[in-house]
Amino acid sequence: MVLKNIIFDWSGTLVNDLPPVMGATNYILRKLGKEEMTLDEFRAEFCLPFTRFYERVAPGVDPRQLETWFHEAYIPLQDKVEALEHAEVFLQFVKSKRIRTFLFSSMHQQHYESLQGRIAFNQYLDHPYVGVWDKKARISELISKHELAPGETLFIGDMVHDIETAHHGKLRSCAVLTGYTLLEDLRRSEPDLIVEDLRVLQGLLEEANWDWDAVLEKSNGVK
Ligand SMILES: [Mg+2]
Known part of the structure; x- marks a missing residue:
């Protein structure tokens, strides 16, 4: 065919866009008082839909809060895409x-x-x-x-x-x-x-x- x-x-x-996405994800983890991920950990753990990923690494956190943090960290890093x-x-x-x-x-x-x-x-x-x-x-x-x-x-x-x-x-x-x-x-x-x-x-x-x-x-x- x-x-x-x-x-x-x-x-x-x-x-x-791995560097800014990983950077923004680690920013969220820091906000939550959690340990940052290494590149290998991020590649092994990150999945889509990303709501599923955040349910696992940040259970119970309001998705709107996660989105706000993500934007805050991502925008200054987007030149790296x-x-x-x-x-x-x-x-x-x-x-x-x-x-x-x-x-x-x-x-x-x-x-x-x-x-x-x-x-x-x-x-x-x-x-x-x-x-x-x-x-x-x-x-x-x-x-x-x-x-x-x-x-x-x-x-x-x-x-x-x-x-x-x-x-x-x-x-x-x-x-x-x-x-x-x-x-x-x-x-x-x-x-x-x-x-x-x-x-x-x-x-x-x-x-x-x-x-x-x-x-x-x-x-x-x-x-
Ligand atoms: Mg992709």
Whole structure:
């Protein structure tokens, strides 16, 4: 089946925002009198929907308070967000093939918009959905609104929640290792394919002429 649509996750897939997100999370932990997390601890513990993460590390704390603290710490750190190395070339490649593109991210709208001056990926994303806290709960709405054929639609993300969302919508799925989640954890979520980064995926798509079954045949063993 030839792909016609791509749904992108944002953090860890198109941009690296790990330093500010981890910094803001540790700020919250300090406010709560808890120990800060190391990078390894953060990568092992952080999950989406992030409400589930905070129920675990900050049980009983008002989510609005958590959000206020998060913004306080995140905004001064947002200059540290960077485009991932192969992201823009991949987006240009996708647009040159007239693929329909979607963004499906839990990122706060205001944080997303304030980045566009510096990382103008919005020009490549036909339908940006931001502020999506629980992607699994909202994927059906996106599929039906845009009449997406699941076999022609690829979800690319760096977290287990992204892959679970793809499975829930019966979409094709590709996990990238440029983000928050480590290989073993991603493997357990059983994506169709796991790639090091978007450049590897681009090579496979080019070679297979965008036929997803052919991509999986050619990449046999990558997963
Ligand atoms: Mg992500």
